[in-house]
Amino acid sequence: MSHFAVLNPGVLSLIQDAGRFGQSQLGLTNGGPLDAGSARWANALLGNSSNASFIECSIGGLQLQAQCNTTLCVTGASLTLTVNGTAKAMWQSHSVKSGDIIELGMVSQGLRAYLAVAGGFNITPQFGSSATVMREGIGGLNQNGAKLQAGDKLPLTATATLPTRQLAAAMQPNFDFSNGLSLRLVEGYQHQLFSSVERQRFYLNTYTVTPKADRMGVKLSGPAISCSSTSLLSEGICYGAVQIPPDGQPIVLLNDRQTLGGYPKIGSVLSLDCWLLAQAPAGTQLQFVKTDPQQAHNALLLAQARYQRLLLSMASIKNPDGTADDN
């Protein structure tokens, strides 16, 4: 069987696809890549469908051995990618042969890297998705929510060499957060339960990413925000929701969040900025910037248009004979 063998899963490697949607009424969360912007490029540079299954490797250290010929691509957090010890560029497709050893070093900027193969890994979906949610025991290679382990065999379909495609450096996301990060926020939910003084405090101050950050969400530290109500009936929590628990320290809820919660929420961070937040290490300084729903929608459409335009420009330089090109 054509596959990649996992020699070392590194710090945390999970099978993901675009995510599990429409199952929240069963209590199932979305899962999917924390940095969907980088993940979709890993698939796109191989010509894959946007929902093809790939690996999200957090912090780094993943080692694989190809057991067939294929083409792969690694995007996301900066790290050293090698094939048989030879350094290879990220954000670019590379052909590999059966027996090749693929290694991801430790991240130097950002936290999550994405490794995709041509055609995607062949993973049986569960509730419509291969996304691994460890807390739920759902998804992944064996449909049990397990992270990748040494010895796992990740099935794929061997393919002929694809033309080389890459995303120009200037177009790659920037994970240097030394000058801070700003998160655009659409006010919503219980924002009216926060007084204007509390809202000013929230927007005017700097918050710091704490080590309490995982696939469920990112806990921040900074000036405490208080809310006029602390107990609510549990309600649906959407992606990016900023929850203010009784200690006043905001939590930005991400892909593996619980579907329901009863803490007050001031609004939600724009998805495009959640992708960056998930790449920001503990200690990153950030600020919230208020945006309105129309501006948020415009930002989404512009980002999508830019992505489509880049994709089209790549398709036009594809070599029909399958040889590597020089872009």
Next chain:
Amino acid sequence: MNISMKTAINSSKPLYSLTIASENAVMVYFEQKMAADIAGLVQQAGPLIRRAMGPHLLELLPSYASVMVVFNPFSCDHFQAKQLLQQALSSLSASKQPVGRRIELPVYYSEQSGPDLALIAKTKQLSVAEVIQLHQQQVYRVYAIGFAPGFAYLGEVAEQLAMPRLQSPRARVPRGAVAIADRQTAVYPAVSPGGWNLIGLCPTPMFQPHNQPSMPVAVGDEVQFVAISKAEFLALGGQMGDEL
């Protein structure tokens, strides 16, 4: 930001309001209380919203007194979502109470299978038999599903049985544990940490990811617990957790 409402007949109180939740999510809020009539509105709203939003709908999540609606931002925007939701919810009626299915869940109540029965009885000055009787005589409604896959919040527990959550949660609550917290009750679908008071074990699987349907209940359904013996519990496939 209450941007829409529908008013009950002969009343100035709106039945619902719409509030933005994120770039592509809207909350439909009803009166914020845990009550059967509100749950009835939540239940009515679900199919209406699903039909109106059609292919724009990514996620629909009902809870006690709200429905979260997530739409595809590349085919719909907040302006359109608001219009579609207002149109859909115009047929909501406070007097029309949909009846969900009635599901019976067997429970083996005992001090062996429900280690907090004695504590509840003592705290509430009832006998263990009375606690069991009070728990199973009530018809509950599924108010929400969340916390973990298949975890259904059922209400309302008789006031005499309302017990606060444990001071320190258990690290390991067995699969099938029937539990009480305040005026809610639930069956733990899988082994997990938990702070609710355990009163029995239910042999019916609450979440089977490899089956269709994966859950015996949905939001809006009615649930009644029926006491069974240990022998019946075991015959129905129940397993006694050794950790109790």
